[in-house]
Amino acid sequence: FISIAAEYFLETENMINADEFLLGPYDWGIYDVLVLLRSFPYGGMESPCLTFVTPTLLAGDKSLADVVAHEISHSWTGNLVTNRNPEHFWLNEGHTVFIERKIIGRMYGQKQLEFQAIGGWTGQVETVNVLGNSNPYTCLVIKNDGQIDPDDAFSRIPYEKGFSLLWYLQTIFGDEKFEGFLKAYIQHFSYKAITV
DSSP states (O other): OHHHHHHHTTTHHHHHHHHHHHHOOOTTSOOEEEEOOTTOOSSEEEETTEEEEOGGGOOSSSTTTHHHHHHHHTTTBTTTBOOSSGGGHHHHHHHHHHHHHHHHHHHHOHHHHHHHHHHHHHHHHHHHHHHOTTOGGGSSSOOOSSOSOTTTTOSSHHHHHHHHHHHHHHHHHOHHHHHHHHHHHHHHHSOOOOOO
16 A cells, blocks of 8 residues: 555655745655545645645546645645635635646646646636625635634635636736746745744
């Protein structure tokens, strides 16, 4: 089992290198992937230095390995720079999906990036159709006066609408300028250790 997981996630270092090219150095030292029991309820969950993944990702053809690209990207957009509160959850997930897809594009080509973006767009449209156009949970920023359980507002929207906004901005400013912005965003807003 260990050798299967190691083979499946063999591209992890290349994903980290692509992230570093886009966002700057990996500040957390070591990076490990821990495959948990089948009862783990998420595809993956990041924390500094370690990503937890479900064994259901080990599909045999590496088709789900990009979940690790998403979780690695959280090392920058989620762990170094994070949202102030659940209203701005999209800052973590929208940026992370955007970076994940940039990594996929660098590693497997632009067509693969675009294919994933189409799937994300389709999922976003389906979510809006299910919730309804006027549902506040379809907004990028969900105003929470303390009466909303953040779990109730959880959907594909912050992931895909956030990605769509960033993709749109990149089309306006161009890849090179927008990638420069991303690196500056991380450097400017990254967590700084407070010394007492």
